[in-house]
Amino acid sequence: MDFVGETLSWRHVEGALEVELHRAPLNEIGTTTLDELEVLAGYVRDGASGARAMILWSSRPGFCAGADLRELHAGFVERRSEQVGRLQGVVGSGPTGRVLARGLQRAARPVIRREIRSFIRRIHAVMDTLDTAPMTTIAATHGVVFGGGFELALTADLIVAEKSARFCFPELRLGIVPGFGGIPRLERDLGNALVRDLLLTGRSLNARRAHAAGLVSQVVPKGEGLAAARRIAAQAGKFDAHTTARAKSFLKPLPSSRLEEEQRLFCDLVLRPEVFEALEAFVTNDSAQPYLP
DSSP: OOEEOSSEEEEEETTEEEEEEOOTTTOOBOHHHHHHHHHHHHHHHTTGGGOSEEEEEESSSSSBOOBOHHHHHHHHHHHHHHHHHHHHHHHOSSHHHHHHHHHHHHHTHHHHHHHHHHHHHHHHHHHHHHHTOSSEEEEEEOSEEETHHHHHHHTSSEEEEETTOEEEOOGGGGTOOOOSSHHHHHHHHSOHHHHHHHHHHOOOEEHHHHHHHTSOSEEEOTTOHHHHHHHHHHHHTTSOHHHHHHHHHHHSOOOHHHHHHHHHHHHHHTTSHHHHHHHHHHHTOOOSOTTOO
16 A cells, blocks of 8 residues: 655555655755645545654755745746746737737736636645645654644644754745744644744744744754654553544634635635746746745
8 A cells, every 4th residue: 555656655564654856956845746645635635554653854054945946937927927938929929919919918917817726726635635634643853844844734633853954934035924824733733823923034943942932842963853753653552442532623723714715815816917027036046045035
């Protein structure tokens, strides 16, 4: 029942389902990753072959840098180009054509909006499935845990952080908010003061501060995150599966209404010109860490 994909793989190890993220460079979540996460979600819904725990971990230099912003930018450019190309084939590239082309660029927005809404609905369905999985779930994190990667980690019941881990929501620099369910899940788990700090400043939490805030269950040395997660999985697997599932649903209710609000807010913001400009700046940034505010 193991799986090997382009962006992630999983195998069963001593009763636990170990899900490895391995897309270069830093496990950015695009359409291929979403396709494979949907396969994982379906496997979890079908019982995951009786797994008693699930571990999310990364074999890349960081846990996950978030959404694939380059793919999002390329989608904007492609849809705009399609509309402009259609028009110029009729009226040419002169002044009239350029004016009408700008109008068609605006007309392309409903197409882009539908595609983004579809992606957001799909990723929320995946995240909700992982959040409510009946087994104990652990995210073993290190390095960058940003944006959508942070949101993925927040679906886990427990987060183990190597000392290198840094947790951040940098979305406001792009003119958007987290769109994969991060804020409602963080509101559920932590005090609102810290949630507002993370979102409105874009600052990151290191592993030590995240542990002090209650976000992380334990901090471990570099390279020991997966081993620590395996120890937790082994301990959690000792208990009755039905009792664990019932206890988890009581301890960790899904914030459904807030998740729906987040989807609407994200989709309202994402098609503004400021967002495209920020994406343009991101994809042309040659910094070693373009994710940082």
